[in-house]
Amino acid sequence: MLVLEHHGVTDPGKVRQNNEDSFLVGEGRDETLFVVADGIGGFEAGEVASSIAVDVLKNVGPSESLEDAIREANRRILAAARGDEKLAGMGTTVVAMRFGGTEEEPVTQISHVGDSRAYLLRDGELQPITEDHSLVAELVRSGDLTRAQASEHPQKNLITRALGAEDEVEVDTAVLPVEPGDRLVLCSDGLTDMVPESKMLHLLTSSPEDPEKATRALVVAALEAGGVDNVTVVVVNVKEQEPPTEAPRRGDTQELRTLAPRETYAPRRRVSPQGRSVRSKRAASRRKIGKLGRAVETLIRTVAVVLVLAALASPFYLWGASRYFLGFDNGEVVVYRGLPYAPLGLELNEEVRRTGLNESDVEARFRDAVENHRLYSSEEQADTVVRDLESAEPSQQ
Numbered sequence: 001m002l003v004l005e006h007h008g009v010t011d012p013g014k015v016r017q018n019n020e021d022s023f024l025v026g027e028g029r030d031e032t033l034f035v036v037a038d039g040i041g042g043f044e045a046g047e048v049a050s051s052i053a054v055d056v057l058k059n060v061g062p063s064e065s066l067e068d069a070i071r072e073a074n075r076r077i078l079a080a081a082r083g084d085e086k087l088a089g090m091g092t093t094v095v096a097m098r099f100g101g102t103e104e105e106p107v108t109q110i111s112h113v114g115d116s117r118a119y120l121l122r123d124g125e126l127q128p129i130t131e132d133h134s135l136v137a138e139l140v141r142s143g144d145l146t147r148a149q150a151s152e153h154p155q156k157n158l159i160t161r162a163l164g165a166e167d168e169v170e171v172d173t174a175v176l177p178v179e180p181g182d183r184l185v186l187c188s189d190g191l192t193d194m195v196p197e198s199k200m201l202h203l204l205t206s207s208p209e210d211p212e213k214a215t216r217a218l219v220v221a222a223l224e225a226g227g228v229d230n231v232t233v234v235v236v237n238v239k240e241q242e243p244p245t246e247a248p249r250r251g252d253t254q255e256l257r258t259l260a261p262r263e264t265y266a267p268r269r270r271v272s273p274q275g276r277s278v279r280s281k282r283a284a285s286r287r288k289i290g291k292l293g294r295a296v297e298t299l300i301r302t303v304a305v306v307l308v309l310a311a312l313a314s315p316f317y318l319w320g321a322s323r324y325f326l327g328f329d330n331g332e333v334v335v336y337r338g339l340p341y342a343p344l345g346l347e348l349n350e351e352v353r354r355t356g357l358n359e360s361d362v363e364a365r366f367r368d369a370v371e372n373h374r375l376y377s378s379e380e381q382a383d384t385v386v387r388d389l390e391s392a393e394p395s396q397q
Protein backbone atom coordinates (compact mmCIF):
# COMPACT_ATOMS: atom_id res chain seq x y z
CA MET A 1 0.00 0.00 0.00
CA LEU A 2 1.16 3.50 -0.81
CA VAL A 3 1.53 6.12 1.87
CA LEU A 4 2.31 9.82 1.83
CA GLU A 5 5.09 11.36 3.85
CA HIS A 6 4.92 15.13 3.93
CA HIS A 7 6.01 18.41 5.38
CA GLY A 8 5.26 22.09 4.80
CA VAL A 9 7.10 25.27 5.83
CA THR A 10 6.37 28.95 5.36
CA ASP A 11 8.59 31.93 6.12
CA PRO A 12 7.89 35.68 5.74
CA GLY A 13 11.32 36.14 4.15
CA LYS A 14 13.87 38.81 4.86
CA VAL A 15 12.13 41.90 3.52
CA ARG A 16 8.45 41.66 4.31
CA GLN A 17 6.93 42.14 7.74
CA ASN A 18 3.88 39.96 7.18
CA ASN A 19 3.32 36.61 5.54
CA GLU A 20 0.59 36.58 2.89
CA ASP A 21 1.11 32.90 2.02
CA SER A 22 -1.10 30.17 3.50
CA PHE A 23 -0.78 26.42 3.19
CA LEU A 24 -2.38 23.11 4.10
CA VAL A 25 -0.59 19.80 4.62
CA GLY A 26 -3.04 16.94 5.01
CA GLU A 27 -4.98 18.40 7.95
CA GLY A 28 -8.22 19.00 6.06
CA ARG A 29 -11.26 16.73 5.74
CA ASP A 30 -9.41 15.09 2.85
CA GLU A 31 -6.14 13.98 4.42
CA THR A 32 -4.47 13.59 1.03
CA LEU A 33 -4.97 17.26 0.17
CA PHE A 34 -2.07 19.74 0.06
CA VAL A 35 -2.38 23.43 -0.77
CA VAL A 36 -0.23 26.53 -1.20
CA ALA A 37 -1.89 29.95 -1.65
CA ASP A 38 -0.05 33.24 -2.15
CA GLY A 39 -2.14 36.27 -1.26
CA ILE A 40 -2.02 39.66 -2.94
CA GLY A 41 -3.34 42.95 -1.61
CA GLY A 42 -2.30 45.84 0.58
CA PHE A 43 -2.01 45.75 4.37
CA GLU A 44 -3.39 42.45 5.67
CA ALA A 45 -5.71 41.78 2.69
CA GLY A 46 -3.40 39.27 0.98
CA GLU A 47 -3.31 37.19 4.14
CA VAL A 48 -7.10 37.26 4.34
CA ALA A 49 -7.49 36.10 0.72
CA SER A 50 -5.03 33.20 0.99
CA SER A 51 -6.53 32.06 4.33
CA ILE A 52 -10.03 32.06 2.86
CA ALA A 53 -8.78 29.84 0.02
CA VAL A 54 -7.15 27.40 2.45
CA ASP A 55 -10.18 27.39 4.79
CA VAL A 56 -12.55 26.51 1.96
CA LEU A 57 -10.24 23.72 0.71
CA LYS A 58 -9.81 22.38 4.23
CA ASN A 59 -13.51 21.50 4.20
CA VAL A 60 -13.47 19.62 0.90
CA GLY A 61 -14.46 16.00 1.42
CA PRO A 62 -12.62 13.19 -0.40
CA SER A 63 -15.43 12.75 -2.93
CA GLU A 64 -16.03 16.44 -3.60
CA SER A 65 -14.69 18.37 -6.58
CA LEU A 66 -11.48 20.28 -6.01
CA GLU A 67 -12.24 22.63 -8.89
CA ASP A 68 -15.67 23.45 -7.47
CA ALA A 69 -14.05 24.19 -4.12
CA ILE A 70 -11.56 26.55 -5.76
CA ARG A 71 -14.43 28.35 -7.53
CA GLU A 72 -16.25 28.56 -4.17
CA ALA A 73 -13.11 30.09 -2.62
CA ASN A 74 -13.13 32.65 -5.44
CA ARG A 75 -16.73 33.63 -4.63
CA ARG A 76 -15.98 33.89 -0.89
CA ILE A 77 -12.96 36.10 -1.48
CA LEU A 78 -14.96 38.38 -3.77
CA ALA A 79 -17.80 38.54 -1.22
CA ALA A 80 -15.38 39.38 1.61
CA ALA A 81 -13.69 42.04 -0.53
CA ARG A 82 -17.03 43.62 -1.45
CA GLY A 83 -18.08 43.73 2.19
CA ASP A 84 -14.97 45.53 3.47
CA GLU A 85 -13.27 48.51 1.88
CA LYS A 86 -9.90 47.55 3.37
CA LEU A 87 -10.04 44.20 1.57
CA ALA A 88 -10.97 45.63 -1.86
CA GLY A 89 -8.77 44.27 -4.64
CA MET A 90 -7.39 41.39 -2.58
CA GLY A 91 -6.69 38.12 -4.32
CA THR A 92 -4.69 34.95 -4.09
CA THR A 93 -3.06 32.27 -6.17
CA VAL A 94 -3.76 28.66 -5.31
CA VAL A 95 -2.15 25.33 -6.13
CA ALA A 96 -3.93 22.30 -4.66
CA MET A 97 -2.84 18.67 -4.95
CA ARG A 98 -4.61 15.57 -3.79
CA PHE A 99 -4.06 11.87 -4.17
CA GLY A 100 -6.47 9.17 -5.14
CA GLY A 101 -7.20 6.75 -7.95
CA THR A 102 -7.10 3.06 -7.18
CA GLU A 103 -4.59 0.80 -5.47
CA GLU A 104 -3.39 -0.36 -8.89
CA GLU A 105 -3.48 3.05 -10.54
CA PRO A 106 -2.79 5.76 -7.99
CA VAL A 107 -2.95 9.30 -9.30
CA THR A 108 -2.53 12.83 -8.11
CA GLN A 109 -4.77 15.68 -9.22
CA ILE A 110 -3.27 19.15 -9.28
CA SER A 111 -5.46 22.21 -9.80
CA HIS A 112 -4.10 25.72 -9.88
CA VAL A 113 -4.74 29.38 -10.54
CA GLY A 114 -1.89 31.93 -10.67
CA ASP A 115 1.86 31.45 -10.40
CA SER A 116 2.25 29.15 -7.40
CA ARG A 117 3.71 25.93 -8.78
CA ALA A 118 3.77 22.15 -8.54
CA TYR A 119 6.78 20.02 -9.50
CA LEU A 120 7.32 16.29 -9.78
CA LEU A 121 10.70 14.81 -8.93
CA ARG A 122 11.07 11.41 -10.58
CA ASP A 123 14.15 9.51 -11.76
CA GLY A 124 16.40 12.40 -10.82
CA GLU A 125 14.46 14.89 -12.95
CA LEU A 126 12.45 17.85 -11.68
CA GLN A 127 9.46 18.43 -13.95
CA PRO A 128 7.11 21.39 -13.69
CA ILE A 129 3.47 20.24 -13.66
CA THR A 130 1.77 23.63 -13.62
CA GLU A 131 2.03 26.45 -16.14
CA ASP A 132 2.06 29.89 -14.54
CA HIS A 133 -0.84 32.20 -15.23
CA SER A 134 1.43 35.21 -15.47
CA LEU A 135 2.23 37.85 -18.03
CA VAL A 136 5.79 36.61 -18.58
CA ALA A 137 4.68 32.97 -18.86
CA GLU A 138 2.20 34.02 -21.58
CA LEU A 139 5.02 35.84 -23.37
CA VAL A 140 7.27 32.75 -23.07
CA ARG A 141 4.48 30.59 -24.52
CA SER A 142 3.98 33.01 -27.42
CA GLY A 143 7.72 32.97 -28.10
CA ASP A 144 8.24 36.63 -27.22
CA LEU A 145 10.46 35.92 -24.22
CA THR A 146 12.88 33.12 -23.37
CA ARG A 147 12.55 31.44 -19.99
CA ALA A 148 15.79 33.09 -18.93
CA GLN A 149 14.49 36.54 -19.93
CA ALA A 150 11.24 35.83 -18.09
CA SER A 151 13.05 35.08 -14.85
CA GLU A 152 14.81 38.47 -15.05
CA HIS A 153 11.78 40.43 -16.24
CA PRO A 154 10.80 43.36 -13.98
CA GLN A 155 7.09 42.47 -14.35
CA LYS A 156 7.55 38.76 -13.68
CA ASN A 157 5.22 38.90 -10.69
CA LEU A 158 2.24 40.23 -12.64
CA ILE A 159 -0.28 37.40 -12.72
CA THR A 160 -3.06 37.05 -15.26
CA ARG A 161 -5.36 34.82 -13.22
CA ALA A 162 -6.16 34.78 -9.51
CA LEU A 163 -8.91 34.06 -7.03
CA GLY A 164 -10.70 37.27 -6.10
CA ALA A 165 -10.25 38.96 -9.47
CA GLU A 166 -13.46 38.13 -11.33
CA ASP A 167 -16.82 36.42 -10.76
CA GLU A 168 -15.75 33.37 -12.74
CA VAL A 169 -12.32 31.85 -12.46
CA GLU A 170 -10.81 29.32 -14.85
CA VAL A 171 -9.04 26.53 -12.98
CA ASP A 172 -6.35 24.42 -14.72
CA THR A 173 -6.22 20.78 -13.70
CA ALA A 174 -3.67 18.07 -14.39
CA VAL A 175 -3.99 14.42 -13.36
CA LEU A 176 -0.91 12.25 -13.37
CA PRO A 177 -0.19 8.68 -12.32
CA VAL A 178 2.08 8.41 -9.29
CA GLU A 179 4.43 5.64 -8.23
CA PRO A 180 6.55 4.85 -5.17
CA GLY A 181 9.60 7.08 -5.05
CA ASP A 182 7.81 10.10 -6.54
CA ARG A 183 8.27 13.37 -4.72
CA LEU A 184 5.93 16.28 -5.29
CA VAL A 185 6.63 19.89 -4.44
CA LEU A 186 4.21 22.79 -4.10
CA CYS A 187 5.62 26.28 -3.66
CA SER A 188 4.94 30.00 -3.87
CA ASP A 189 6.96 32.31 -6.15
CA GLY A 190 9.00 33.34 -3.11
CA LEU A 191 10.89 30.09 -3.78
CA THR A 192 10.94 29.97 -7.58
CA ASP A 193 11.93 33.65 -8.00
CA MET A 194 14.90 33.13 -5.69
CA VAL A 195 16.11 29.59 -6.35
CA PRO A 196 16.78 28.25 -9.87
CA GLU A 197 15.27 24.86 -10.74
CA SER A 198 18.74 23.31 -11.03
CA LYS A 199 19.41 24.23 -7.40
CA MET A 200 15.98 23.02 -6.29
CA LEU A 201 16.79 19.66 -7.90
CA HIS A 202 20.14 19.51 -6.17
CA LEU A 203 18.66 20.30 -2.75
CA LEU A 204 15.85 17.77 -3.19
CA THR A 205 18.11 14.95 -4.30
CA SER A 206 20.59 15.58 -1.49
CA SER A 207 17.81 15.00 1.08
CA PRO A 208 16.15 12.00 -0.56
CA GLU A 209 14.14 10.53 2.28
CA ASP A 210 13.16 13.39 4.49
CA PRO A 211 10.44 15.86 3.43
CA GLU A 212 11.13 18.06 6.46
CA LYS A 213 14.82 18.42 5.58
CA ALA A 214 13.94 19.05 1.95
CA THR A 215 11.40 21.82 2.72
CA ARG A 216 13.80 23.49 5.13
CA ALA A 217 16.72 23.32 2.69
CA LEU A 218 14.59 24.94 -0.02
CA VAL A 219 13.34 27.72 2.27
CA VAL A 220 16.87 28.40 3.55
CA ALA A 221 18.11 28.64 -0.05
CA ALA A 222 15.39 31.22 -0.83
CA LEU A 223 16.37 33.25 2.25
CA GLU A 224 20.07 33.07 1.42
CA ALA A 225 19.31 34.29 -2.10
CA GLY A 226 17.70 37.41 -0.63
CA GLY A 227 14.31 36.25 0.64
CA VAL A 228 12.56 39.25 -0.90
CA ASP A 229 9.14 37.59 -0.74
CA ASN A 230 7.20 35.24 1.53
CA VAL A 231 8.29 31.69 0.78
CA THR A 232 6.24 28.52 1.21
CA VAL A 233 7.22 24.96 0.33
CA VAL A 234 5.32 21.68 0.71
CA VAL A 235 7.03 18.38 -0.11
CA VAL A 236 5.15 15.06 -0.37
CA ASN A 237 6.89 11.71 -0.82
CA VAL A 238 4.93 8.78 -2.23
CA LYS A 239 6.22 5.57 -0.61
CA GLU A 240 5.45 1.93 -0.20
CA GLN A 241 4.18 1.45 3.34
CA GLU A 242 6.85 0.63 5.88
CA PRO A 243 6.66 -2.72 7.73
CA PRO A 244 3.79 -2.56 10.29
CA THR A 245 6.13 -3.66 13.10
CA GLU A 246 7.88 -0.30 13.04
CA ALA A 247 7.03 2.12 15.84
CA PRO A 248 4.77 4.98 14.75
CA ARG A 249 6.70 8.01 13.59
CA ARG A 250 6.58 11.16 15.65
CA GLY A 251 6.28 14.76 14.59
CA ASP A 252 3.33 17.01 13.92
CA THR A 253 3.16 17.07 10.17
CA GLN A 254 5.27 14.15 9.16
CA GLU A 255 2.80 11.39 9.76
CA LEU A 256 2.27 8.62 7.28
CA ARG A 257 -1.16 8.60 5.78
CA THR A 258 -3.04 6.00 3.84
CA LEU A 259 -3.64 6.62 0.21
CA ALA A 260 -7.34 5.99 -0.01
CA PRO A 261 -8.61 4.21 -3.12
CA ARG A 262 -10.88 6.56 -4.96
CA GLU A 263 -12.45 7.00 -8.34
CA THR A 264 -10.24 8.68 -10.86
CA TYR A 265 -11.10 12.31 -11.38
CA ALA A 266 -12.36 13.68 -14.64
CA PRO A 267 -9.50 15.94 -15.64
CA ARG A 268 -9.57 18.76 -18.13
CA ARG A 269 -5.89 18.35 -18.88
CA ARG A 270 -4.13 15.00 -18.73
CA VAL A 271 -0.53 14.31 -18.01
CA SER A 272 1.18 11.48 -19.81
CA PRO A 273 2.46 8.50 -17.80
CA GLN A 274 5.97 9.94 -18.08
CA GLY A 275 4.68 12.80 -15.99
CA ARG A 276 5.12 15.34 -18.78
CA SER A 277 2.34 17.79 -18.74
CA VAL A 278 0.26 17.77 -21.90
CA ARG A 279 -0.03 21.40 -22.78
CA SER A 280 -3.36 22.99 -23.26
CA LYS A 281 -4.61 23.23 -26.84
CA ARG A 282 -4.44 26.97 -26.63
CA ALA A 283 -0.75 26.96 -25.76
CA ALA A 284 0.05 24.33 -28.38
CA SER A 285 -1.67 26.23 -31.17
CA ARG A 286 0.09 29.37 -30.12
CA ARG A 287 3.43 27.61 -30.50
CA LYS A 288 2.43 26.49 -33.98
CA ILE A 289 1.45 30.00 -34.96
CA GLY A 290 4.93 31.10 -33.96
CA LYS A 291 6.37 28.99 -36.77
CA LEU A 292 4.25 30.57 -39.47
CA GLY A 293 6.55 33.49 -39.89
CA ARG A 294 6.93 37.20 -39.65
CA ALA A 295 3.41 38.35 -40.42
CA VAL A 296 1.93 36.24 -37.69
CA GLU A 297 4.65 37.24 -35.29
CA THR A 298 3.29 40.78 -35.51
CA LEU A 299 -0.12 39.39 -34.65
CA ILE A 300 1.34 37.63 -31.60
CA ARG A 301 2.89 40.86 -30.46
CA THR A 302 -0.48 42.51 -30.79
CA VAL A 303 -1.96 39.72 -28.70
CA ALA A 304 0.74 40.34 -26.10
CA VAL A 305 -0.17 44.02 -25.99
CA VAL A 306 -3.85 43.13 -25.70
CA LEU A 307 -2.94 40.83 -22.83
CA VAL A 308 -1.20 43.67 -21.05
CA LEU A 309 -4.21 45.90 -21.65
CA ALA A 310 -6.59 43.19 -20.48
CA ALA A 311 -4.52 42.81 -17.33
CA LEU A 312 -4.72 46.54 -16.79
CA ALA A 313 -8.44 46.82 -17.48
CA SER A 314 -9.33 43.98 -15.10
CA PRO A 315 -9.11 44.06 -11.32
CA PHE A 316 -5.42 43.27 -11.70
CA TYR A 317 -5.10 46.94 -12.34
CA LEU A 318 -6.29 47.50 -8.77
CA TRP A 319 -3.41 45.41 -7.58
CA GLY A 320 -1.20 47.47 -9.79
CA ALA A 321 -2.48 50.48 -7.94
CA SER A 322 -1.16 49.03 -4.71
CA ARG A 323 2.28 48.43 -6.23
CA TYR A 324 5.24 50.78 -6.08
CA PHE A 325 8.31 51.41 -8.17
CA LEU A 326 11.18 53.86 -8.48
CA GLY A 327 12.20 55.90 -11.47
CA PHE A 328 14.45 58.78 -12.51
CA ASP A 329 12.73 62.06 -13.21
CA ASN A 330 14.74 65.18 -14.07
CA GLY A 331 17.85 63.57 -12.59
CA GLU A 332 16.14 62.70 -9.31
CA VAL A 333 14.97 59.36 -7.84
CA VAL A 334 11.18 59.39 -7.48
CA VAL A 335 8.82 56.88 -5.80
CA TYR A 336 5.72 56.04 -7.86
CA ARG A 337 2.52 54.13 -7.09
CA GLY A 338 0.94 52.03 -9.86
CA LEU A 339 2.41 50.29 -12.87
CA PRO A 340 5.24 51.54 -15.07
CA TYR A 341 3.23 51.41 -18.29
CA ALA A 342 1.52 54.10 -20.31
CA PRO A 343 -0.29 52.18 -23.04
CA LEU A 344 -2.34 54.41 -25.33
CA GLY A 345 -1.45 57.33 -23.13
CA LEU A 346 -3.33 55.92 -20.11
CA GLU A 347 -1.86 57.15 -16.88
CA LEU A 348 -1.37 54.10 -14.67
CA ASN A 349 0.85 55.56 -12.02
CA GLU A 350 1.26 58.61 -9.85
CA GLU A 351 4.14 60.25 -8.06
CA VAL A 352 4.27 59.41 -4.34
CA ARG A 353 7.32 61.43 -3.35
CA ARG A 354 10.59 62.85 -4.63
CA THR A 355 13.55 61.56 -2.68
CA GLY A 356 16.07 64.37 -3.24
CA LEU A 357 18.55 61.70 -4.38
CA ASN A 358 20.50 62.65 -7.47
CA GLU A 359 20.56 60.20 -10.34
CA SER A 360 24.32 60.67 -10.63
CA ASP A 361 24.79 59.54 -7.00
CA VAL A 362 23.05 56.20 -7.52
CA GLU A 363 25.59 53.42 -7.56
CA ALA A 364 25.80 51.28 -10.68
CA ARG A 365 24.60 48.13 -8.89
CA PHE A 366 21.33 49.87 -7.91
CA ARG A 367 20.65 51.54 -11.27
CA ASP A 368 18.96 48.51 -12.75
CA ALA A 369 16.18 48.41 -10.14
CA VAL A 370 15.40 52.09 -10.75
CA GLU A 371 15.80 52.12 -14.53
CA ASN A 372 13.73 48.97 -15.07
CA HIS A 373 11.11 50.04 -12.54
CA ARG A 374 11.25 46.92 -10.40
CA LEU A 375 7.86 46.51 -8.69
CA TYR A 376 7.46 46.49 -4.92
CA SER A 377 4.29 45.36 -3.18
CA SER A 378 4.27 48.08 -0.54
CA GLU A 379 5.44 51.61 0.02
CA GLU A 380 7.61 50.40 2.92
CA GLN A 381 9.40 48.04 0.55
CA ALA A 382 10.08 50.90 -1.87
CA ASP A 383 11.25 53.06 1.05
CA THR A 384 13.66 50.32 2.17
CA VAL A 385 15.25 50.40 -1.28
CA VAL A 386 15.46 54.20 -1.16
CA ARG A 387 17.24 53.93 2.21
CA ASP A 388 19.67 51.45 0.65
CA LEU A 389 20.33 53.92 -2.16
CA GLU A 390 20.89 56.71 0.38
CA SER A 391 23.31 54.73 2.51
CA ALA A 392 25.24 53.68 -0.59
CA GLU A 393 25.46 57.29 -1.77
CA PRO A 394 29.07 58.48 -2.02
CA SER A 395 29.85 60.64 1.03
CA GLN A 396 30.14 64.38 0.25
CA GLN A 397 33.63 65.48 1.09
Ligand code: CA
Pocket residue numbers: 038188189190229230
Ligand atom coordinates in the same frame (compact mmCIF):
# COMPACT_ATOMS: atom_id res chain seq x y z
CA1 CA B 1 4.55 35.78 -3.47
